[in-house]
Amino acid sequence: MNIENALKECMSIAGAVGVALVDYDSGMSLGTSGGGDWLNLEVAAAGNTDVVRSKMRVMSALALNDSIEDILITLHRQYHLIRLLDSVNARSSLFLYLVLDRDQANLALARHYLKRVETELQV
Template sequence: MNIDTALKEAMSITGAVGVALVDYDSGMSLGTSGGGEWLDLEIAAAGNTEVVRSKMRVMAALALNDQIEDILITLHRQYHMIRLLDSVKSRSSLFLYLVLDRERANLALARHYLKRIETELQV
C-alpha cells in the first residue's frame, strides 16, 4: 500500500486523532492525516524524531543488541504511539506516529493494526 492509503488505514483505527509517517534521519514527515489546531503533526513529527534518536543513543550506550518495535507515551487523555518500521526495505529510518483518544482507543488493537500497516506499506 502507498503512503496515502497507509495514513487512511491508520486514521480508521478507533480513537485515531492524527497520524504521520516520519523519516527520523531528517525529521521530516512524508505524509500526515488528521491533527488539527491543537495537534500540529509537522511539529509533533519533528519532536518525536528526537525521542527516537534519544532512545537509539541510549540503546547504543548500553550495547543492547535489539531493535525498537514501538514507543508509547501515555497522557491523561491520549496515547502517542511511535512505531518504527523495519519492513520497509527501501528506507530503514521511518516511523509511524499515531495519536489516539485514550477514552475511545484500544491500545492492543491499535498496535496490531499499525503492525499490519507496516507490513503492507511500500515507500
C-alpha cells in the same frame, strides 16, 4: 499500499486523532492525516524524531543488541504511539506516529493495526 492509503488505514483505527509517516534521519514527515488546531503533526513529527534518536543513543550506550518495535507515550487523555518500520524496502529510518484518544482507543488493537500497515506499506 501507498503512503496515502496507509495513513487512511491508520485514521480508521478506533480513537485515532492524527497520524504521520516520518523519516527520523531528516525529521521530515512524508505524509500526515488528521491533527487539527491543537495537534500540529508537522511539529510533533519533528519533535518525535528526537525521542527516537535519544532512545537509540541509550540503547547503543547500554550495548543492547536489540531493535525498537514501538515507543508509547501515555498522557491523561491520549496515547502517542511511535512505531519504527523495519519492513519498508530497506529504508530503516521511518516511523509511524499515531495519536489516539485514550477514552475511545484500544491500545492493543492499535498496535496490531500499525504492525499490519507496516507490512503492507510501500515507500
